[in-house]
Every structure is written in C-alpha cells, then in structure tokens.
Amino acid sequence: MEQQLAELAAKVAELEAASAVAAVTNTMFAETFYYLTIPLMIIIHAGFLAYEMGASRLKNVLSSGVKNILAFAFMIPTFYFFGWWVYWGFPTGLPGAPGPAGISGVEYANAIAWGWGESAQYMGPNIADQASGVFFGAFALFAATTASIMSGAVIERIQTVGFVILAVVLGSFAWVVAAAWGWHADGWLVTQWGVHDFGAAGLVHAVAGFFALGVLINLGPRIGKFNADGSANHIPGHNLPLTVTGLMLIIVGFWGFLMACVIVPGEAWSWSASTPTTIYGTPITLSALSFNILMGISGGIIGSWVLTRDPFWMMSGALAGIISVASGLDIYYPALAFIIAFSAGILLKPCADFLENRGIDDAVGAVTVHGTIGLYGLIMLGIWGSGFPALQGEAGSVPTISLMGQIVGAVVFFLIGFVPGYVVSLVLKMLGMLRIPQGAEEAGMDLVKVPARGYPEWGDDAPVTPAHPAE
C-alpha cells in the first residue's frame, strides 16, 4: 500500500513538473508569437517607404523617405507616452469607466500603461511579465501603420514637422480611440452594437484613410496637378517598379499585422485555455486567416486588372482585396472573400477618380484604398455576417453582428478619422506649418530639406500628362 502511494506521489510530481514545463513553453511561444509580428509589421514600413519614394518625383524622393521614416520614429515614443494608455482607458467612452470584461477604464489604464509610478513595472523589463512589451510593440506598429497610410497621400508638398504632428495625432490618438471603442471586448461599439472588425478594416484603414482626406482638403494639390479648367494631370513618380515592389512588401507585412490580431490561448491573459481567439474573444485559427487573406489578395488583384491593367492599381487592388474582407477574416468562406475582394478591386479606380475629379490630390490613392474600401469591408460584413455572435457568451446575452451595427461603426470610424485630420491640419495651416512655400515646392523638397541626392547622376522628372486622356 505504502509503495503504491509512493508511486502515485511520484507520478503526481512527474505530472506537475511536465505541466510546469508545458506552461513555460506556452508562455515562451506566446511571447515569441507576438515578438515576431513586430519585424513582420516593420516590413509594412519598408513597403510604404519604397512605395512613397517610388511615387515621388526625382526632386522629392528623399524628402518623402525622411517623412516616412520620421513618422515611424515618432510614433513609437508617443504611443509609449500616451497612446497605450488611451487604448486601455477609454473603451467605454468618456469618462473612462471600467467595462464588463474588467480590463478597461482609466483606473485600469493608470495601473498598467503609464511610464511612471507603480504602473512602470509593466512598461519596462520585468521577468514576471512576458506579455506587456510584445503587446505594446504590436500595437505601436499598428499605430505606425496608420501614420504611413496618411504619409503617402500627402507627399511632395507637406512640411516635415507639420506632418509629424499629424502623424502623432492619428497614430497615437485618433486610431487608438477607434481601437478602444471597436476593437476591445469592452468597447462600446462592440458591446452595444456588435461591431466586428477583426482585421481593422475600419478602425485602422478607414480611420487613417479619412484622416488623410481631412488633411488633403487643407493641404491642397501639388503644383501642376490640376489645370485652370479643373481637369487633372497625372504626375508620374520616378520609379513605378519600386512603388509596386513596395506595395508587395506591404502585403507581406500584413501577415504580421493580421497575425498580431489573434490572441494566443493558454495564458493568464488569454480568452481561452485551448482555442486561439480574436481580440473580442471569439474563436479564430491561423488557417482561417491563411485561406481568406490569400483569396482576398487574389480577388483584389484580378478585379483591378480587369479595369486598369496597371500594376500600380493591381497591387493597390491586392491591398484593397485584403482590406475589403479584413473585418471578417475569421468567418468568411474563402470563395465569398474572393468575390468581395474582386468587387473591391473593381471599385478602386473609379472611387479614386471620383475624388480626383473633385480636386483632391491623393498622390497614392490612400483615401480610396484604405478609407473607402475599409468602410466597404465593414458594410459587407454587416450584409454577410449578420447573426454571428460578436463576443463570447450565452445566446441572447451577447451582441451579434448586424448591418446596422456595422453602419454605425463605419460612421464612427469615418468621423474619428476625418474630423481630427481636418481640424488639426486646419490649425497647422493657420500657423503656416502645413505646406511648404511655392518656391521650395517647385525647386524640389530634396534640394530644400535633404543634404543628399537620391540619384545624383540622373536628370529630369518624367513629363506631367493628362490624368484622363480619353475625356
């Protein structure tokens, strides 16, 4: 009997040891999972850098790069200083009351997201906390992505410091509010309206796209973009292949972006012990992402090819394809995702032309690709995904996805982007900090701002031609 008890005790000890090892392995896996999304998302920035520099004329190529690199650099500390706090503090709206999941509100944010006092233990190296740093990193890269989306639209005439201020407002405040409201299990858009935006079509892409639109209205078009009669010209960038390659790099980075939207199971902070979940706590798999991202890319490219045959718009179509299905990547059927992405690819160029014909000079089509298609994706999910539970819980006790909820989300995301973009850029304009002077714009921003030349041996820019020659 005693021997049996001893054997049993040994078995229990063995199991406990194995369980402790498994827990360490899972924790290390979870930390590594998010850690690796960070360099993957930095590829998004390599892509935006190449894309913007390629879309710039020779005389502006390096200043476009400087602007993009600075946006990234300022986004990280400002998101550390206050963006992370905003995300945790205000999911339920003002004044920052705690939500039902118990992981939100100003008090909670004060305890975990300030870089001083007791809360600083979660904002720096801590052997007992293998989650905060990698989560912060992934979110900071989401923030930097929003700034890069706006960055491309405003190339070749914006002032560097004015742009950085706009980038900080967008990346460390505006989209963070959208994320708190629509991408947090306690977010009021989720709990009250059942808004579902798994891959951030609305709260990242639409917010950034319409923020850019607000800025573009005050910034005005590049010199030479529009003729006296209002017709538009096409101002060719100096390197279309670089732009197209940049767009492809953004697609590569999107895999990290979307991977970071998954909550790994089995940790104290996980939604589930055994199932990967979305940020809302609903189930998802990386396989679901793989199916639907790939079908989204393909549908968008093919749709754009039908209409344009232009590699710039085809790769923009790839982005649009992913964005159009991003809200429901967890629940779309892949063939349906392909059809929606195809329609987004078709819509892309006409929507960009619509803006251009109204005097908006969006140099890279960012408002359309990210803004318009982001909202389109939100609405599509409302049509196809109605009835899906938006949170974990018993039937009847949790909100479900609905067309009305997605429309409410779309309106809120539009406003969160457009209003601050318009207001802050208007203030910067009044202060003389938005646009560079005409002489400097004509001479080229590299000559004025950058002590180096992109291609010192090369000559002039390609000629400016009518944007719609058939009209």
Added chain:
Amino acid sequence: MFPYEEASWSVVDGAMFMGWGSALPGGATLVAGLLCVLVLVYGQRSEAQKAKRFDK
C-alpha cells in the same frame, strides 16, 4: 448567416464560416470560378484587340 441555431460560440465545435451547411459555400465557389474564367476570356479579347493595332 451564423451556421448554428443558437447564436453562441459555445455550440461551435467545427466549421464556423458563413453559410456552412447551406448552398452558400458551393454557390460562392462556383461564382468565384466563373469570375476567373470570364476575366481571362475578357482579358484575352481586349488584349488581342489592342495588340492588333500594332500589326504591320
């Protein structure tokens, strides 16, 4: 279009995409396939037409 009667994730233990168990997946696959074929047919026609302009 939640594919289960009860609108709760706790009842889901398998396929969880829109229209599972209905004609939607098959229909969508058919439409997506047709789109690919139609795009190729249209693409070939329009490219051939444009290429003709350069015939000597």
